[in-house]
Structures are given as C-alpha cells and as structure tokens.
Amino acid sequence: MAEPSAFSTSAEDAITRTIKVESQGPSDLSDSEFLEYFEIERTVREITKGGYKRIALQFPDELLHDSVPIYRSLKGRLPSDSGCELYVLADTSYGSCCVDEVAAQHVDANAMVHYGHACMSQTSRLPVIYVFGRKEIDAEDCATQLAACLNTAERQYDTVLLKSDVAYAHASDDIVSRLQSTLPPSVHLVFSPLPLMALPAFQDSTTTSVTSDTPQHLTSPDAILYIGGESLSLTNLLMTHSSAEVYTYDTTSKTTRLESGKTNRLLMRRYAMVQRARDADVFGILVGTLGVASYLPLISHLRTILKQAQKKSYTISVGKLNPAKLANFMEIECFVMVACPENSVVEAKEFLRPIVTPYELEIALQSEPNWTGKYVLDFNEVLSAEKPEGPKEGAEPVDPDEPIFSLVTGRYRHAKRYGGGGGDIDEPPTLQGGSAVALRSQDNALSVLADSASDKDV
Numbered sequence: 001m002a003e004p005s006a007f008s009t010s011a012e013d014a015i016t017r018t019i020k021v022e023s024q025g026p027s028d029l030s031d032s033e034f035l036e037y038f039e040i041e042r043t044v045r046e047i048t049k050g051g052y053k054r055i056a057l058q059f060p061d062e063l064l065h066d067s068v069p070i071y072r073s074l075k076g077r078l079p080s081d082s083g084c085e086l087y088v089l090a091d092t093s094y095g096s097c098c099v100d101e102v103a104a105q106h107v108d109a110n111a112m113v114h115y116g117h118a119c120m121s122q123t124s125r126l127p128v129i130y131v132f133g134r135k136e137i138d139a140e141d142c143a144t145q146l147a148a149c150l151n152t153a154e155r156q157y158d159t160v161l162l163k164s165d166v167a168y169a170h171a172s173d174d175i176v177s178r179l180q181s182t183l184p185p186s187v188h189l190v191f192s193p194l195p196l197m198a199l200p201a202f203q204d205s206t207t208t209s210v211t212s213d214t215p216q217h218l219t220s221p222d223a224i225l226y227i228g229g230e231s232l233s234l235t236n237l238l239m240t241h242s243s244a245e246v247y248t249y250d251t252t253s254k255t256t257r258l259e260s261g262k263t264n265r266l267l268m269r270r271y272a273m274v275q276r277a278r279d280a281d282v283f284g285i286l287v288g289t290l291g292v293a294s295y296l297p298l299i300s301h302l303r304t305i306l307k308q309a310q311k312k313s314y315t316i317s318v319g320k321l322n323p324a325k326l327a328n329f330m331e332i333e334c335f336v337m338v339a340c341p342e343n344s345v346v347e348a349k350e351f352l353r354p355i356v357t358p359y360e361l362e363i364a365l366q367s368e369p370n371w372t373g374k375y376v377l378d379f380n381e382v383l384s385a386e387k388p389e390g391p392k393e394g395a396e397p398v399d400p401d402e403p404i405f406s407l408v409t410g411r412y413r414h415a416k417r418y419g420g421g422g423g424d425i426d427e428p429p430t431l432q433g434g435s436a437v438a439l440r441s442q443d444n445a446l447s448v449l450a451d452s453a454s455d456k457d458v
Contacts, residue, residue: 002351017456022235026215033356034069034073035073036134037133037134038066038070038073038115038131038133039131039134040073040074040077041077042196043074043113043129043131044074044077044198045202046129047074047078047084047111047129048078048082050127052084052110052111052127053082053083053084053085053110054084054085054087054107054108054109054110054111054267055084055085055086055087055109055110055111055112055113056087056088056089056103056104056107056109056111056112056113057070057071057074057086057087057088057089057098057112057113058089058100058103058104058112058113058114058115059088059089059090059115059116059379060092060096060097060115060116060117061096062116063115063116064090065132066115067088067090068069068088068249070115071086071088072327073139074086074442087104087107087435089103089104089145091103092321094138094288094289094290094319094320094339094343095119095288095289095320095339095342095343096116096117097111097117097118097119097340097342097343098119098121098289098291098292098339098340098343099114099118099121099123099126099128099291100112101123101124101125101126101290101291101422102290102291104126105125108328109126110126110127111126111127111128111396112126112127112129113128113131114126114128114129114130114131114134115131115133116131117132117165117166117167118130118131118132118166119233119340119341119342119343120166120194120195120198121289121291121292121293121340121341122200122292122293122294122431123198123199123201123291123292123293124196124200124201124291124292124293124294125200125291126200127197127198127199127200128197128198129196129197130166130194130195130196130197132166132167132169132170132194133392134167134170135165135167135168135251135433136251137168137171137227137251138251138254139171139174139175139178140178141254142171142175142177142227142249142251143175143179143182144178144182144265145246145254145255146179146225146227146249146256147179147182147183147247148256149247149256149258150183150187150223150225150226150247151183151184153223153245154224156186157187157222157223158186158188158222159188159190159221159222159223160183160186160187160188160189160190160221160222160224160225160451161190161221161223161224161225161244162176162179162189162190162191162224162225162227163224163226163227163233163234163237164227164228165226165227165229165231166225167193167228168227168228168251169194172191172193172194172227172424173193175227176189176191179225183433185441190221194374200293201293201294203239205270209218220241220243220244221241221244222244222245223244223245223246223247224237224241224244224245224247225247225248225249226247226248226249226259226325227248227249227251228244228248228249228250228251229248229250229251229252232342232343232345233342234246234248234259235266235345236341236342236345236377238259238262238266239263239266239267239270239345239375239377240375240376240377242263242264242267242373242374242375243373245258245260246258246259246260246263250349254395267373267375269397270296270345270360270375270412271356271371271450273354273356273360274356274360274363274364274369274371275364275406276334276354277334277354277361277364278355278364278404278406279333279406279409279413280311280333280334280354281311281312281333281415281416281418282311282312282313282331282332282333282334282416283311283312283313283314283332283333283334283335283336283361284311284313284314284315284316284326284334284335284336284353284432285299285303285314285315285316285335285336285338286316286317286318286321286334286335286336286337286338286339286355287299287300287315287316287317287338288321288337288339288340288343288344289338289339289340289343290317292339292340292379293379294379294380294383295338295379297379297383298338298358298379298382298383299315299338301358301382301383302336302358302361303315305361305362305365306365307419309365310415310417310418310419311323311365311418312418314329314332321346321351321355323350323351323352326351326352326353327352327449332353333396334353334355334356335353335354335355335356335357336352336356336357336361337355337356337357337358338358341377341378344357344358344377345357345377357377358379359375359376359377359382362382362385375394390401390430
C-alpha cells in the first residue's frame, strides 16, 4: 500500500481517527423533560398525519449520543400497525445544518426529521420535520436588555428586525410580546416565526416552504436584534445586513453588545477574495449541497458566466471540504462554493486557493467591479439579480489582449482565454464523438460530459 502524500490521507485514517465533539444537547434530563426537549409527541403527530412510512432521522455529531433514546421513544409511540420504519443518519454528506437528502435516498426515505441547528434552506425532494431543541433562555431578561439597547442608542430606530438561533425559537413569541410592551409605539418590531415543517419546492401547497426567514417586505431594517452566541448565522447576518446595526443577546452570559463593528472587517476580507478571483483564469465549482433547491440552476448559471468570460471551469463534488482534498487540483486557481448560506463563506486560511461565493464571482467577472457593500448568499436572489448591461452602442470594442492590473500583485497581467466566449451558449449540447452521456437527477435529465478540459465534471 502506497504511503499517503501531503495531499492525501490513508484509508485507515477514516476509521482510526478520533473526533472531538462537544455535546450541545441537554444532560441529566428526566423522561418528561427529554420528551419535551426533542418534541417527541409533535414528531409522532406529524409522521402519522403525513402517512410517512420510511423516515430518516438526521442528527449532527453533537446530538448523536441522543439518537438511540429518540429512536426508541418515537418507535414506541407510533401505532403498531402503521408500518413505519425509522433510520438514523449518523453522518452527513456536507454540512449538518442542511437536510441530507442524498443519505436519505439510500434507504428510500419519503420524509425526514432534522434535529439540531438548521440553516432552513428550501429542500428539493423530501418533506422535513424540524426539531430544533428547546434551549433554556430567560425571556424576561432577554427582552429587558435588548429593549435597553434600543432605548439608549444614539439614534432613533423606526424598524427593528428580531432574529434568533433556531434553538430559541420556542421562546420567540414570549420575547416578542415583552419587547412590544417595552419599546415605544413608534418602533415597528418585525418578527417571522420559523416553520416547524417544510415541503419541497415542487410539492409546496399547504405547508410553509423555507426560502428565507427574513420577511419579504423588509430588506433594510434600521436595527437587528439577534438572540444567540457567536455562530455562522450571526456572521452571515452581519454581512448581508451591513447597513443595519446589530445587537446580540448571549443567553449564556446574559449580556448584550453591539456587533456591527465587525462588519467592515468581514466585508474587507471578502473584497480581498474578490480581487484574487479576478486574477484567476481556471475555476473549480465546488458542489457543497445536493439538497438545497435551485442548486442545479445555480451551477448551470455559474458555468454560463464563466464561459462567457472565457474562463475554464470544472465542477467538483468532494463532500466535506478540507485543504488536502482541494490541494489535489493544482490547475484550479480559484474555487466557487455552491452551498447553503451558512457554509458558503469559507474563511479558513489553510486552503491553498481562494474560495468565493457565487455572488462574489459575479462581481469578480465584471470588467469594472462595482461593489456597494451589498452581500447576497441566497441562491434565488443570485439567480434573479439584474445582470450588468453589455457594452453600449458606439462604444469601443474591448481588446482581449489588453493587460489587466492586479490589485493583489500590483502588476499588470495578461488573462488567458478559453473558448470563444459570448454567443448563444444556452442551447443544449449536441452529442459528439468521444462525449460521455450521464443520467443525472431524479428528473432523468441528460448531461453531456465533453472531452475538453473545460466544463468537466469531476
């Protein structure tokens, strides 16, 4: 057996390595408290109401130790003649916050129960029952301290958005009522409850679908109140609402603070990534999800704009990211991450190449990048965004050999050109000699894998 290289690991490592996991679930709960925390009765009602027969139970690593008692509690309460089969998913293909529909298909599940933290992305195939857990929170202290932050602020807020970690969703209504009774009548408090059940996009008719937990009519609140500690959810909230002041309440220390001071530093780091992406000619599209709706149209869109810019692109599915995996693709100069909002922004410095989001790629491919500070992570918003206008009539044609100034190196560089660029590239490809035809997705869609280096699936 060959020795593992610096860019790979041995096969035995997957079995022998030890993973340090900090338990996030409750401890020393009585039987009744356990049933309430994991909402066993509600889960049984939803399964029975939906008539689901094969149900996958998805747990993050932090709650895996609770999977067996939860399984037994559900199994013991489901009707004996229901014919329901329960399956525990002990590992996720990508991030644990996403619904792992790929793993569920291995057991032919027709419904899922997702435990723990969730990114609430719209699913594409299966109905999902969400069980967030019910972490303890002092609703009175939370509302009092958040209201004090707003009342003592230097400016007057007209519209305030309330957000929270999903584990505190059970107390949101109580906190909202306390805030409304404390804040001045001139302050408009907006809150959108999280759905506890979601159907896939093609099935959604009676149950609330999950596209975005921010109200559609509110895009730029004056201030945001966030309940929870440091997390990817908070980081993304700061970046996507850079114009609003964000106050957080930490349930552990019972303290509040203004978080908006971090926003500029976060956006500056992402702007540096955009500049590195502008210097790249070969891109790798990383598939970081197979369950979020619209991920296939987004991948197709990324291939299109890269081809129009005469860039070479590869589509790569590597599961959970680590530097060793990506270091194998030495030809690729920049990666584009297609994942849920919470896993799209990769800040790790140990990766050899920069990793940008689809929105950042669109900015990088503009001839004259214009970034106002707006930041988009939602798939549908990226796809529906207005595209930059083409060259105006009478304007001088762009010289493809014109050197480009790099803000990263401080020098001029000549970009490599792949393909003809432009043209009508939305037409279906024709089958040519040497092309491989693969059957993809449950819609029986055919894709052509060309022999050329560009637009390959890896």
